[in-house]
Amino acid sequence: MSKTLLLTKSNLKKNRGTSAGLFLLMTIAACLIGISLLVFFDAYPVAEREAARLNAGDGYLSVTGNVDGITDEKIEEIIEEDTESYYIYRNLAYSNNPIPFGNGEVVITSQFSDSSAFEMPMNTCEVVKEDSSVTEDYIYLPYQFNTAGGFETGDTFEVDLGGTKHSYTVKGFLNVAYGGCNNNALYSFVLDDDSYDELAEEGADENIMIIFDLKDDVTVGAFLISTSTEILTLNPMAVVSGYDLPQVLGSRTFMALIIAVSFLVLTFLIVAAVAMMLANCISNYIKENMKTLGALKAIGYTGGDIKGSLVVWFLIIAAVASAVGIVLAYLLMPVFAGIIVGQMGIPYAVSFNMLATVIPAGFVLIFTLLVTLIASAKVTKILPIVALREGIESHNFRKNHAALSSTPLSLNMGLAVKTFFGNIKQNVITFFVIGLMVFSCVVSLLMYENFSRHPKLELLATEICAGVVTSDVDSKEEIRSYLEDRSDIKNVREIISMNFYYNEEAILYTYVVEDPAKMDNQNVCYKGRLPQYDNEIAISGAFARDYGFEIGDEIEMDYGDNSYTYLVTGYIQTLNNAGREALVTYDGANHIVETEMIPGWFWFDLTDESDDNKVNEEEVERIIDECKDKYDGHILSTMNFFEIMNGSMTTFQSISTMMLVIMCTVSVVVIGLILYLLIKSLIYHKRKDYGIYKALGYTSGSLMLQTALSFMPSVIASVSIFSVVWYYLANPYMSTFMGMFGLVKCTFDIPISGVVMIAIGFAVISFLLALVQTRRIKKIEAYNMLVAE
């Protein structure tokens, strides 16, 4: 063992640069794995822990709309048998109301409570941040409004509620289990008592909040369905919505998990690069130290001793790199946590996580051990005498590439091509490493383009449009005709949504669409087709998978006391509602719901849509205002999708921008490190040649240029080939990746100009980095190079 340590010490001392390069690569890998796992292991448990602390129970039922006849006593009768504990609380609600958030607004169900909300024994509202100097006309907003929505205490919060504009001062922010995040389709606000009373007087819908903790043998899905059905028997005009706690927590944390998985993918790309470099370093070590190895073997060192020294050498680097990488992960985590908290809207502090600490270290160490053992296997086979004669040929060129007498290339280019062919292994490594880095940047670009630069709302919404006007039942036809007659809008279509129930087990958030062929988002159906007839239904892929449905199967859906059996025609994709969604036609829904009694939801597109969303936003605003002016009192609500787009995508924008910046930075650092290791080894191997060239009269500049240029064929080939390959494979990759979250068929836009910029950027940066790495040629004089041989 002492022999091995002696050799290890010598290796570490002699190969400081290589050790440092590998150390940095392994540190980056360990750090990224650490961050990914910290997010992965922490996000959901933190949300779960907070929900338990706020006593959120197992779920929450919201009863709103018309709640006449639904008394606390009757509710208690319905739920008492199935629950361990429950709490009934009454407040106010606005369904699908636009709420200012971030750069725009979100259309969401909003619930308003008075100060008694702070006394609730279940689903407690906890104040996270507060300005006690604000004493009147104030509002407490969910914490997400602070972390991602751009609000601070003391700010003015202006909101249109039921057609009346209200202005409140932000007093503080709430940590709340239900209604804390836009992904849950529900926001909970607390007003001062006077403002609350004012809202009640204006005729806001009453909302009954039922928080429940179920008995062990009762499932949340079955409870929500049976209770909803019984409540609807009390009053069929009531609107009942159920929130299952795990589903709520899943919605709050899915973006954090997407980040975690994205980082893990990037980490594996870096790990692949480290593996190639590690194998290359060992191969170089054997080549460079052939005589020494021969001498060591001659004096009695075994192949195992030498291999052991290599293993210990690289394991020491891996161990130190893992430790530093994990510490870095904890140090950098607050930056990531800040962005993740923005999406979750939950107070979060980084804490020690055993698994996230042990796994990166274990992985880096085991991976290093395996690669080292495999790459150093040939050491045992080298005979001492062969090694002493430097038996392994370092130059074995059988073809004179780019013959200088006949090549059309310039002298520098010709010599660069010769260097390229002389270092084909290093160039293959460069080719693949850059290809992997191009992949990570193209995927980041895709996310930035579709989540931030030109947000693609169909990622989050099943249908997209320019605007929506909701009319009361009486004016439905008149308003529809008015909209259809307008020349500035087109494709007026009716779409509503409601909860359908499956077999008292699952709730499906169902889109009832007048004519599915008129939907803008035809990609919503990724397999089969959308329903055309009244006996057809499309269901989400995740639901189909969980409950074993296939296209062509029959499924019985319930609504209240009604039920009907539909034929499954296709699978739809969604990131929302825990992947439990369905889509039927109006005629189809009429089997179990009287759609004529439901207000008219008219979706429309702009006839002349501009490339500038600001212009579109103003145009939709104008149309909505004209509609309101004409049908004052009959318009229940409106939605401007261009405004919603900015609000809904706010949390995704910061995350996708961060991803792009991190991926590009890490890619450049990795390319720099790989080139450093490759060029360092190349210069070492070619030091004699550089001496000869310098003696002949080559300048350092021309030798640096030749060396840097020799990597360019592989760099250019890599960026050219891989930018095209990833351009076409990014969407299939995203489909596989996002499929885990419910988005099965991705049709993201990838800007060709962005991909070209990545390709050119990588080529230029690689050349400049290579040129910088070759500067060591400058420091060595011809005479020293020759005598060094």
Add this chain to the structure above:
Amino acid sequence: MQNIIETKKLCKTFSNGGVQQHVLKNIDLEIYEGDFTIIMGASGAGKSTLLYSLSGMDKPTLGSITFAGTEITKKNTDELALFRRDHCGFVFQQVYLVDSMSVLDNLMAAGLLVNKDKKAVAQKAGELLKAVNIDEPLWNKFPTQISGGEAQRVGIARALINNPKMVFADEPTGALNSQTGKAVLDTLTGFNEKGQSIVMVTHDITSARRGNRILYVKDGEIAGECLLGKYVTGDKERHQKLNDFLTTMGW
């Protein structure tokens, strides 16, 4: 006779761990055009250091070197490289051909530094290779595929590709057997007879006999000089004169 190289108070000192070693001490020297100058001396006397200093390959610590009318000691490494490509040719004991290039490309890589006309350089390279008795079938071989003697003759051809004012040869026969060594010396002598100036370091009397001027370096100084006149095969008197000189120098 016109001098090509002139040194004044040329000094070279190496430092290692605070210990200084004065390898060249105040050397004043002139090297003349058309001469076959031989530098001899015991191992460690400083003869190779002198050769590489004269050629601009290594930088002296003090003093000046004027080469073809140009003071080269003040040039930086890149300026020296540009100077070498125009004025110097090198023949090394270890040959130092670039292994990854064919024989012809080794010459082309040097020739194209000065003359961008590929055709002209290729023609000149061919002529030189023929002149050093390297037949055409070997031109596309790699240095590792030819013999040591052949490689050294390729090295001589490469040294001459840019019509240098001076060829510097460092023990060119040191790694060769007597027969191949003789062929190399014949080649160098032949070029010298055609007017090529050569400075050669050697510790071999047979090789030294080819020169017309012998400089003996001892402890970093030029200890003596012997003029032999033009080389003539079988000149026993010349041989004796060299032996006597070397004996005087303590060889």
